[in-house]
Amino acid sequence: MSGLNKQKVIALKNAFVSNWTKRELFVARYKKKLYRRLAAFSILALIIIAGLGSTLIAQSANLEEKQKQKEEAQASLVELEKQQKQYEEELERLNDDEYIAELARKNYFLSDEGEIIFNIPEADEKGEKPGE
DSSP, X not given: OHHHHOOOOOOOOSHHHHHHHHHHHHHXXXXXXXXXXXXXXXXXXXXXXXXXXXXXXXXXXXXXXXXXXXXXXXXXXXXXXXXXXXXXXXXXXXXXXXXXXXXXXXXXXXXXTTOOOOOOOOOOTTOOOTTO
């Protein structure tokens, strides 16, 4: 019974139908081109975003490294400034004749007139007294 009720539809061949068919074909092609352009633009945008992201990450890592170097340099600067201050103090003391004489007596066992130098051994690191 279902086969009896079916009728074949014959397409009309007039100007309206042919224009409508051409329009549908044009719209289908336009949509296909539009989707291709959108896909290409999306891929290009993703590539650009990925490039910018990788650049940002690389610069962030570089900035951290430079920050560490800066902190190390500042710590080194503080230490060098302390050392410079000690050297300046030593230089001032070396301009004093009494200090030079004291160093000469201590390091080179030089003496003034009438002085006798006694060499006393220093204690060991273990805390033992000399002579034990």
